[in-house]
Amino acid sequence: MVAARGRIRVERLVTETGWSRKRLWSRFRAQVGLTPKRVAQLIRFDHAAHRLAAGHRAASVAAESGYADQSHLHRDVVAFAGMTPTAVALSPFLALDDVAWRHR
Structure with a gap:
């Protein structure tokens, strides 16, 4: 999920694990505390x-992050x-974070 930067379909996770969708959601919620879809959104x-x-x-x-459009990005932000x-763009704590999402 992290490698795909959240742009992964739950069906792909189901296929990769070999579990049913219901089992994946149940195990994911038990281990992480959130559903796979919510984690992908975050x-x-x-x-x-x-x-x-x-x-x-x-x-x-918005386009490169997998949002349908700029208003969809706005709603999530x-x-x-x-x-x-x-306001997020001007947040100093994000500018200082040189570890997350390093760009090549």
């Missing part, structure tokens, strides 16, 4: 937030961070 959001903090435009971040993409 990973995708985290990647997008770091791209915004790196100075990339919201429209290009507000839901997860409680602020707009512009």
